[in-house]
Amino acid sequence: MKMQILIVEDEAVLGMxxxxxxxxxxxxxxDVVDNGREALSIFQQQHVDLLLCDIHIRGDWDGIETVNKIAEIxxxxxxxxTAFADRETVERAKxxxxxxxxxxxxxxDNLKLAVELALSNFARHKSVGISLSEQKTVDKEAGKESILLxxxxxxxxNNYQFVRIPLADILMLQADNTYTHIITPYQKLTLRQTMSGTQEKLGFASLVRVxxxxxVNLKKITGFNDREIFIGDTVVPLGAQYKDGFMSFFTSR
Known part of the structure; x- marks a missing residue:
């Protein structure tokens, strides 16, 4: 699933x-819009993962006030x-x-770097609670984040950009030597990380080692027996040493 970006820029040529x-x-x-009120309206109607906003835009809100309005939602x-900003504007932006x-x-090249840096900094700020709701960052090595919650x-x-995946869409993780495949109904992404490390970093309680x-994602299981787990048409082996742990998630009546 592609990351979705809203652009707020009053120079039409630059925006496009x-x-x-x-x-x-x-x-x-x-969308590309030139004023804060329209940006807020789009944000309320559609999912937006990242906001790219000029500080000086049309309308009665500048970019900073627009960001404040959006952050309330x-x-x-x-x-x-921005091309330039005075000290007072910089302080307001901060x-x-x-x-x-x-x-x-x-x-x-600068645009790509800014997007990657923005996602990384956003996750890091959330992990320490700087004016943001409590959030978990799953990779603490600066500049090397490959998973951001x-x-x-x-x-x-993935391929020098971040791809958004709803946690609930993950079907399973599959180990492949020093790599881990994250499998969803619509794609497979590969990380150069161990499966246990990937599971820990994702921090998703429904993911259980079998x-x-x-x-596997417990919520995606369509059936199982003593040796196998079924997720749709996919068959996953159920290891003997993991069976008790797997069964502990179920209660009988």
Whole structure:
């Protein structure tokens, strides 16, 4: 599932240019709007994973006030886009805890870096509670995050960008030597991490280890017997040493 970005920029040519760059990088642009009130309306109607907002925009709200209004609904990583700003504006912007800044003129490489930095900083800020609701970051190594949690979904770094996956959509994890495959109904993402480490970092209680090579989402199981677990048409082995732990999640009446 592509990460969805809302752009707030009153220079129409620049807004479309940034939109094209993002979509060429594999992201989905929800909309490009030129004022805060329209941005708020779009945010209320559609899912937005990241907000890219110019500080100086049209309308009675500037970018900073727009971000404040949006944060009252739900906090998301914010990238401020600006050519220049006076000290007072910078101080106001800092009070909204932006995840990254992007200076004009915008270049493709700087834009990609800003998006990645914004997601990383947003998760890290949430983990220490800086003006944000309690949140867990699942990888503490600065600059090396490959898994970032945000509410009920997770961002997985894949081919130099982060892909959003709702935690509830994960079917299973599969170990492959030093790699782990995260399998959903619509894609398979591969991380260079151990399966146990990936399971711990995801922190999703429904994920249960059932074999040395498999972790399954209990809520996706369609059936099981003494040796196998069924998730739709997929058959997963049930290891003897994991059977008691697996069965402990069920109660009989």
């Amino acid at each position: 240019y940034v939109s094209d760059l993002l979509e060429a990088s594999g992201y989905q642009v929800v 739900r906090e998301v990583p914010v990238i401020y886009l 009070q909204t805890y932006p995840s990254a800044y992007l200076s004009k003129p915008v270049r493709s 945000a509410d009920d979904h997770v961002f997985i770094k 074999h040395r090579s498999f972790v």
